Amino acid sequence: EIVLTQSPGSLSLSPGERAALSCRASQDVSNGYLAWYQQKPGQAPRLLIYGASTRATGIPDRFSGSGSGTDFTLTISRLEPEDFAVYYCRHHGSSPYMYTFGQGTKLEIK
Amino acid sequence: EVQLVESGGGLVKPGGSLTVSCAASGFTFSTYSMNWVRQAPGKGLEWVSSISSDSTYIYYADSVKGRFTVSRDNAKNSLYLQMNSLRAEDTAVYYCARHMSTVTREFQHWGQGTPVTVSS
Numbered sequence: 001e002i003v004l005t006q007s008p009g010s011l012s013l014s015p016g017e018r019a020a021l022s023c024r025a026s027q028d029v030s031n032g033y034l035a036w037y038q039q040k041p042g043q044a045p046r047l048l049i050y051g052a053s054t055r056a057t058g059i060p061d062r063f064s065g066s067g068s069g070t071d072f073t074l075t076i077s078r079l080e081p082e083d084f085a086v087y088y089c090r091h092h093g094s095s096p097y098m099y100t101f102g103q104g105t106k107l108e109i110k
Numbered sequence: 111e112v113q114l115v116e117s118g119g120g121l122v123k124p125g126g127s128l129t130v131s132c133a134a135s136g137f138t139f140s141t142y143s144m145n146w147v148r149q150a151p152g153k154g155l156e157w158v159s160s161i162s163s164d165s166t167y168i169y170y171a172d173s174v175k176g177r178f179t180v181s182r183d184n185a186k187n188s189l190y191l192q193m194n195s196l197r198a199e200d201t202a203v204y205y206c207a208r209h210m211s212t213v214t215r216e217f218q219h220w221g222q223g224t225p226v227t228v229s230s
Contacts, residue, residue: 010120033215035216044218045220047210047217049214050210050214050216056210068149076165087153089215092215096169097167097169098157098169098171099145099147099160099215100157101154101155101156102154102199
């Protein structure tokens with residue numbers, strides 16, 4: 001079973017700054033199976049990135065995903081006020097069939 | 111527009127049972143696999159269960175296997191999660207989620223969630 005570890009647990013930045021969120025897998029994962037989600041308080045999660053680096057429909061280009069193997073990064077190039085939220089990485093596997101989320105990174109306004 | 115609306119959450123005693131539902135609209139429900147994901151208060155996301163479009167394939171997280179049963183009624187555009195032998199650790203908001211497409215496994219569409227509280 002793959003375990004996803006996100007770091008840091010929380011990050012305090014100011015609007016306009018660049019954010020880099022890390023997701024490390026316990027074993028090599030296929031890039032096609034790594035996604036990133038954003039969740040704001042009281043809301044359902046929102047798909048940002050899939051296939052490690054492809055932006056979902058309607059996601060601004062300040063969001064980008066990168067990485068391969070066991071190390072993946074979500075980068076927000078220039079933080080907007082609406083970007084302060086919790087971010088989760090997620091992997092899906094086929095054998096066994098399952099979905100694994102990281103524990104989340106809380107991005108806070110400094 | 112894709113819409114997923116969960117219902118049926120509430121307060122239940124430990125050891126009790128509850129069924130939550132998800133009503134789907136805005137897409138051809140019968141062609142998509144569907145999923146349940148939960149979130150305990152103040153905690154992260156946890157996948158619970160998945161069911162294929164025709165109910166042939168069903169999967170559960172180890173934490174709920176043997177206690178929860180997922181089902182769907184394509185004629186009613188509805189997804190269900192029957193939860194038995196409920197424990198305090200099952201307390202969470204339960205979301206239904208649809209994949210981005212019929213051939214991908216990204217959860218692009220989510221309902222607003224229904225809260226389940228297991229407490230005496």
